[in-house]
Amino acid sequence: MVTQQNKKWESVLRLGIGLAVLVVVNLLVNRFLLRLDLTEEKRYTVQPATRAILSNLEAQVYVEVYLEGDFNPEFKRLQKSVEETLQQFQAYAGSKLIYSFVKPDVAESAEARKAFYLKLARLGINPTTVFDDQEGQRVEKLVFPGALVSYMGKEQGVQLLKGNRSAGSSQVLNQSIEGLEYELATAIRNLSQTERGKVGIISNHLGLDSLEMMGMVNSLADRYDVYRADLNKVADLSVFDALLLIKPTSAYSEKEKYQLDAYVTQGGKLFVALDQMGVRMEEASEGTVAYTIEHNLDDLLFRYGVRINQNLIQDVQCGNFPVVVGDMGDQPQITMLPWPYFPVSAQYGQHPIVRNLDASLLRFVSTIDTVKATGIRKTPLMYSSPYARVLTSPIVISFNDLRKGLNPELFNAGIQPVAYLLEGQFISVFKNRMLPEGVNPNTKSQAAGKVLVVADGDFARNEVDIKSGKPHPLGFDQFARQTYANNDFMLNAISYLVEEEGLITARSKEVKVRPLDKVKVAKDTLFWQLINVALPLLMLVLAGILVYFWRKRKYTSF
Numbered sequence: 001m002v003t004q005q006n007k008k009w010e011s012v013l014r015l016g017i018g019l020a021v022l023v024v025v026n027l028l029v030n031r032f033l034l035r036l037d038l039t040e041e042k043r044y045t046v047q048p049a050t051r052a053i054l055s056n057l058e059a060q061v062y063v064e065v066y067l068e069g070d071f072n073p074e075f076k077r078l079q080k081s082v083e084e085t086l087q088q089f090q091a092y093a094g095s096k097l098i099y100s101f102v103k104p105d106v107a108e109s110a111e112a113r114k115a116f117y118l119k120l121a122r123l124g125i126n127p128t129t130v131f132d133d134q135e136g137q138r139v140e141k142l143v144f145p146g147a148l149v150s151y152m153g154k155e156q157g158v159q160l161l162k163g164n165r166s167a168g169s170s171q172v173l174n175q176s177i178e179g180l181e182y183e184l185a186t187a188i189r190n191l192s193q194t195e196r197g198k199v200g201i202i203s204n205h206l207g208l209d210s211l212e213m214m215g216m217v218n219s220l221a222d223r224y225d226v227y228r229a230d231l232n233k234v235a236d237l238s239v240f241d242a243l244l245l246i247k248p249t250s251a252y253s254e255k256e257k258y259q260l261d262a263y264v265t266q267g268g269k270l271f272v273a274l275d276q277m278g279v280r281m282e283e284a285s286e287g288t289v290a291y292t293i294e295h296n297l298d299d300l301l302f303r304y305g306v307r308i309n310q311n312l313i314q315d316v317q318c319g320n321f322p323v324v325v326g327d328m329g330d331q332p333q334i335t336m337l338p339w340p341y342f343p344v345s346a347q348y349g350q351h352p353i354v355r356n357l358d359a360s361l362l363r364f365v366s367t368i369d370t371v372k373a374t375g376i377r378k379t380p381l382m383y384s385s386p387y388a389r390v391l392t393s394p395i396v397i398s399f400n401d402l403r404k405g406l407n408p409e410l411f412n413a414g415i416q417p418v419a420y421l422l423e424g425q426f427i428s429v430f431k432n433r434m435l436p437e438g439v440n441p442n443t444k445s446q447a448a449g450k451v452l453v454v455a456d457g458d459f460a461r462n463e464v465d466i467k468s469g470k471p472h473p474l475g476f477d478q479f480a481r482q483t484y485a486n487n488d489f490m491l492n493a494i495s496y497l498v499e500e501e502g503l504i505t506a507r508s509k510e511v512k513v514r515p516l517d518k519v520k521v522a523k524d525t526l527f528w529q530l531i532n533v534a535l536p537l538l539m540l541v542l543a544g545i546l547v548y549f550w551r552k553r554k555y556t557s558f
Contacts (some may be wrong), residue, residue: 046088047506049499050185051302053192054093060478061151061188063099066144067160068127069170074173075130082160104144119142123157145205151191158187158221162488163356168347175356181505182226186495189503190222197498200229200240205258205295207249208461212507215462215474216246219487220494231256239442241498242269248276248458251296254436259431261300265428267447269497271490272301275457276308276366279341279397287398290364301453305373305422308366313393313418315343316387316411319361322479323402336479339373340389340411344484347383347415351494352507354381357515358485361477365456366415375424382419382454382489387411406540421449421496450497459486 017450044392046054063086067079079101105113117127131138139218145161160183163175199220201213220226229243231252237243237259245260251261253542264270274297277290292310301307321339343362348354360382368388370378387412435441460472472478475486495504 019306046092046181047185047503049502050181050506051092051437052099053185053189053503054089057093057096057153057192059096059192061093061097061149061192063097063184064148064150065099065101065160066104066120066146066148068101068103071141072130072145075145078160078173078177086178087180090182092160092298117144119159119199120146120148121125123148124159124525125157126159128161136557145340147187147468149184149187149191151188154191156191157185157493158183162358164346164358166359177509179356182503185503185506186223197224197241197291198227198239199224199242199244199494199498200227200234200237200246202231202260203228203269204231204247205250206254207247207457211464211471212461214471215248215476215487216460216490220476224498231259237263237268238493239268240268242271242494244460244494245270245272246275246460248274248295248297249293252349253296255439257296257300258436258439261428261430262442262444264304264449264451265426265446267449269449270451271454271493271497272297273454273459274308275364275458276310277312277364277393278352278362283397284554286395287396287400290393290395290397292393295487300429301373303373304426305370305376305378306420306453307369307371308453309348309369310476311366311392312341313343313362313365313367313384313416314340314389314391314408314411315384316340316343316408317344317346318384319344321399321402337405339402340406341397343384343388343418345382345418347385349377349380349382352420352504353496354489355420356509357488360459360486360489361387361475362418362456362483363458365418365459368420368453368455369416370420373422373424374427376426377423378419379421379423379440380419381421381452383415383417383518386415388413388416390416411412418456419452424448426451434486445466448517452493452497460490 026514062218065082067075067082076123083099083101086097088096088356090099104116104542113513120127122505125148127144129141130141130143147158147160147161149156149158160175160180161172161178162183163172166173167175175435190337199534201217218224224241227240229240231237231239243260243263260270274295275293278293279290280288290312298307316338318338318340319342321338321342322334344359345362346359348357353491365384398435425446430444431434460474463472463476463478464470465472473483473487475484475488475491476482476486492504492507495502
């Protein structure tokens with residue numbers, strides 16, 4: 001017989017079971033992290049490589065974000081996205097990641113603020129000017145869209161506003177949001193990693209001196225151990241995670257080429273930036289002829305799937321070059337004029353290396369054709385603009401042409417590929433050929449490798465300041481005072497070559513912007529106002545009427 005006492009104990013027992021289940025569920029949730037991302041593009045999903053870095057931190061990471069304050073709606077979106085990204089990071093790093101948002105202008109004196117601004121600039125955090133409307137007035141603000149990441153006494157600046165500036169300000173902000181995980185995780189990885197990859201710069205026939213490579217070397221040194229690699233002295237090139245072959249100015253011997261070929265066919269990663277045509281710029285004022293550079297690598301690249309043509313690209317979208325146009329008294333008058341042999345490329349392929357990349361500067365670049373190579377996947381990475389012109393040898397280079405201006409009718413060749421990524425199992429160029437004298441036959445197992453080819457040897461060259469003799473960062477144009485994306489291209493390329501499934505995959509993240517159709521909104525405003533305001537009230541009234549009649553029928557039926 002069920003008594004009141006039994007019912008009471010049954011209720012207590014159910015309550016106890018319910019509480020026990022809640023405790024067990026909480027323990028499981030704390031022990032096993034479970035996150036669900038229901039967005040179509042998985043914008044809140046952290047990449048496995050990022051999760052691994054955050055989960056294996058040995059000490060605390062401090063992230064100081066300089067995006068505190070009132071901004072216009074677009075920068076508020078960036079501010080919120082940075083906070084959301086760091087919250088996602090905390091889910092995997094736990095208490096080992098601490099972040100804060102601060103104002104960069106909190107210093108009391110103007111001198112202290114200036115010193116702090118200079119520190120941020122040295123760390124690579126550059127300011128940008130933001131315009132906003134406040135109480136009917138246009139207000140101009142100086143914003144530092146960046147963060148300072150600190151770990152075990154080391155620190156690194158992160159520029160958060162990055163993208164292809166030719167796409168417009170709104171698109172740049174959206175591209176910056178898409179790249180937040182990669183930029184922040186890369187900085188944390190650079191500071192916390194204990195094992196670093198090894199990158200070798202091939203010293204044989206190298207056409208750049210140490211100052212002209214300083215920008216590239218300094219950038220790579222933040223992530224990798226960088227060495228000079230002599231093909232005639234290094235017994236085993238496989239010790240390098242990637243090799244860089246930059247701007248050769250003389251021919252490689254067959255023995256040296258064999259060393260390169262063996263490295264690639266055994267699964268090595270090779271970045272190639274070379275000129276097919278050379279120009280003596282010191283003779284260009286009077287006129288000079290571009291000459292062919294004999295580097296003895298054409299057959300190697302041909303076997304791998306590409307051919308760099310003996311031509312030069314002129315482009316309407318180009319950098320400027322200082323030219324003396326006359327004299328005023330005893331002082332020469334220098335004017336910056338468009339120099340079509342220096343194309344500015346903002347046309348990229350579909351790949352994480354170049355996704356959302358800003359424009360890159362090229363100098364005397366040639367076109368690239370692809371040729372048949374069984375089993376090799378060829379991905380175009382960079383093109384000229386649609387308004388390009390291709391000149392074949394012989395090519396006369398003269399500064400006098402700058403004074404004539406650019407005739408748009410001549411620039412009708414369309415976009416021209418200038419960089420390719422090749423991936424797969426490469427076939428040796430020495431297959432079924434006599435081996436060079438003095439080399440040992442390659443007996444190691446073959447493996448899939450990667451080769452990235454840029455048809456411009458100066459792509460990795462930084463400029464040297466004319467007055468001080470100090471090297472500028474890679475991609476900085478000292479005449480235009482503008483920084484191009486050459487450095488970002490190089491870092492992304494090496495990152496992909498060294499670790500294909502690493503942090504570089506975070507650059508594939510896409511955040512779709514779904515703006516309202518303004519025309520449709522204006523047309524259907526009244527309809528949607530009625531739906532959102534009048535319909536709920538009407539449904540509430542109908543529900544009240546139905547309840548009234550239901551209660552009346554129920555209680556008057558007795």
